[in-house]
Amino acid sequence: MPSETSGSITFNGQRTIPIFRDPKERQRQVRRTLILVLACNLLVALAKLSYGLLTQSLSMTADGLNSLMDAAANIVxxxxxxxxxxPPDSxxxxxxxxxxxxxxxxxxATMVLAxxxxxxxxxxxxxxxxxPDVTPLSFVVMVITLVINLGVSFLERRRAVALHSSIxxxxxxxTAADALVSTGVIVGLVGVRLGYPWADLVVSIGVAGVIAWGAWTALRDAAQVLADRAVVSAETVxxxxRxxxxxxxxxxxxxxGGEGMIWVDLHIQVAPQLRVDEAHEIASQVAQQVEAALGLPADVVVHVEPATAEHLQPQRGYEPWRGRST
Structure with a gap:
């Protein structure tokens, strides 16, 4: 039975995580992870929102709303x-x-709404x-949901690395921001119990700041993928x-590239006297070698040129408006 993975990468410098090269298997793994996280987020949101509204704790309610936004994000x-x-189509x-x-x-966007x-x-x-009315049960609810958030964050981070998934x-x-937020809420509840009701308000504003930062980083990472930022150094390729x-x-x-796939194109120079089929074989080997070096599924396009002074330039020099390249 063929393996669903091929190759591995180092995670945190301590252990390796398998790379899923089968697109269908990758999709199944991402979907399973999101469904599991969705169930956890709904459970956490229900606990925080219901008890937060019952005790009029703004920070707890805000944290619950944040978890509800997480669940909505999972559905998206x-x-x-x-x-x-x-699959690709026309x-x-x-x-x-x-x-x-x-x-x-x-x-x-859902984070911004929150x-x-x-x-x-x-x-x-x-x-x-x-x-707010803070009771011992408030702390029980927050601690349990904090543990769930930490577990979910660890799972998602690990799967994101293995599956190369921006989602x-x-x-x-x-989710990691949720864990930090929940910790802050617990601190705020302690403040309220000690006679500082404004602590709940301060923590809720801090929650908003943490979520805003998470929204910015998600937006930044997605923008880099959509803007076709280079994902591998030219020297590696x-x-x-060579x-x-x-x-x-x-x-x-x-x-x-992104989402478990890299697109590469490059020019190589070969001996001018080679036959077309010989040059093509070298190009095919280059494509295979580059994909193996990257350790990820890659669509490698190799343009073959004769090794003459005209083509042995360090830069390609492309002028699309003139329809000419060197």
Whole structure:
């Protein structure tokens, strides 16, 4: 039975995590992770919201709302993953993987909505002067949900690395922020119990700040993917290509990608006297060598040129408006 993984990468410098090279298996793994996280987030949100509203704790209610936004983000992520898994077609020859990145942008949007709601509630609390009712059960609820958040964050972060998924990475950051937020809420509840009712308000505003930062990082990471930021150094690709016998020179290396796939194109120079089939064989070996060096599924396009002075330049020099390249 074929393995669902091929290759591995180092995680935190201590252990290796398998890389899922089968797109279908990768989709199943991402979907399973999101469904599990969705169930946990709904459970946590229900506990925090119900008890927060019952005791009029703004920070606890805000934390519950944040967890509810997490659950909504999970649903958006599931839809995005399903669309992203569709195979390439005539309208999307590069596939639909970017829809997963777009889904991570929607997650950031839900986080912004949560920040807005929390700040509006904080303003209302300032005007009304309401005081929360903190009980021992408040601490029990928060500690249990904190443990759940920490477990979910660890799972998502690990799976995001293994599956190279921006949707899981974005959600892992949001969940990690939840754990920090829950810790702050517990501190705020302690403050209220000690006779400082304003601690609940201060913590709720801090919660909004943490969520806002998580939204910014998710937006930044998604923007880098959508803007085709280079994902691998040109030196890495060039070194792999030059390792193939028959390659005289390499230039014009470009990379982009995300969501478990890298696109690479490069120019190689070979001996001018080679036959077309011989040059093609070298190009095929270069593509295989580059993909192996990257350790991820890669679509490698190799342009073959004769090793003459005209083509052995360090830079490609491309002028698309003139329809000419060197």
């Amino acid at each position: 992520g599931l839809v995005g993953v399903e669309v992203a898994a569709r 309208s999307h020859p590069y596939g639909h993987r970017r829809f997963e990145t777009l889904a991570s942008l929607l997650i950031a 920040v807005t709601q929390i700040l509006e509630s904080a303003w209302h609390r300032i005007q009304s002067g309401e005081r 899981l990475s974005a959600d892992a950051k949001h 060039e070194q792999a290509a 390792a193939v016998p028959g390659v005289v020179g390499v230039h014009g290396v470009r990379t982009r």
